[in-house]
Each structure stands twice: as C-alpha cells, then as structure tokens.
Amino acid sequence: MSIKEIGCCGAYCKTCKPFNSGNCKGCKLGYDTGERDLSKARCKMKVCCIGKGYDSCADCPGIETCSVINEFYGKNGYKYGKYRQATEFIKEKGYEEFLKIADNWTNAYGKYR
Template sequence: MSILDVGCCGAYCGTCPVLKDQTCKGCKIGYEDGERDILKAKCRIKVCCINRKQQSCADCNEYSSCSTVNDFYNKNSYKYRKYKQATDYIRMYGYEAFLNIADTWKNAHGKY
C-alpha cells in the first residue's frame, strides 16, 4: 500500500492485478526519473497532476473549479462519482486515512 497506488483522479490502483504484477506503471511511475515522457501522455488529469508535482487532484488548490477533473467526474458512470468521493475524502482526511480504508477494497473504489 503506497501513495503511488492512488491515481491522479482518485482511483485506488492498489487492487489492480496488472499494477501488482508490475506490468502497468499506473499514472505516476516513471515520470520523475525520465523513463516515461509526460508529453506523450494522453490523460489530461495525469498531465496536469505530474506537471504540478502533485500526488493527485486532492492536492490542487484549483480542484473545485477545475473543468478537466470535474468533466471527468461528471461522466455518466458510478465509478467516476466514486473517484470524486475518494478525492474529496483525501482532501478532508489525508492519504494515510484513505489508504487504510482503500486497502480493504476489491476494486478501484469502495465504501468508507
């Protein structure tokens, strides 16, 4: 369980078997050391988060007014609302509290 298991958007990637097998780098691994090029990234949330040197959108002062992340959260799917809920939880209680709860989940989102 690591802060790297928290996606920029609030998804909890610690349950992902592909990430656990280290065949996926998630949305953050490899950018600081130059192994991956942020200019080639397609996810606008990831690009913003990496460029601002933030762990997730929860760290951003512009979170509530950001059209990039809010357009993502407003998509018509349950999981996007759960990712927003995760980000809001992190903003309120911090990463450690979030990871303690998320470690019990079986998916990228769960109950609080």
C-alpha cells in the same frame, strides 16, 4: 501502502492486476524515474497533476473549478462518482486515512467507514 498507489483521479490502483504485475500503464508509474515522458502523455489530468508535482488531484487548490477533473467526474458510470468521493475524502482526512480504508478494498473504489 503508499501514495503512488492512488491515481491522480482518486482511483486506488493497488487492487488492479496490471498495476500489481508491473504491466500498468496508468497515470503515475514510470514518470518519477524518467522511464516515461510526461510530455507525450495524452491524459490532460495526468499531465496537470504530475506536472504540478501533486500526488493526486486532491492536492490541487483549484479542483472545484477544474474543467479537466470535473469533466472526468461527470462521465456516466458509478466509478466516476466514487473517484470524486475519494479525492474529497483525501482533501478532508488525508492520504494516510484514505490508505487505511482503501487497503481493504477489492476494486479501485470502495466504502468508507
């Protein structure tokens, strides 16, 4: 388990088949090695988060007022609220506690104890 398995938005990527098979084009893979060019990324959240050196948006002190992340979390769909819940959990309890819980999930989000 590692922080690299958590998306900028709070999604837990370790449960994703493309991520596990090495075919992921998600938000983190390849940018740390230079395999992918961050300046060519279309996702504003990814560009901001990785560009500022954060492990996820949970690290950003301005997350509460960030229009990019709040627009994402405001989309219709259950998962967006769960991703918000993940970043809030990480801010409060840290990555280590999040990974302990998330490692038992079967989706990119799950229940908290």
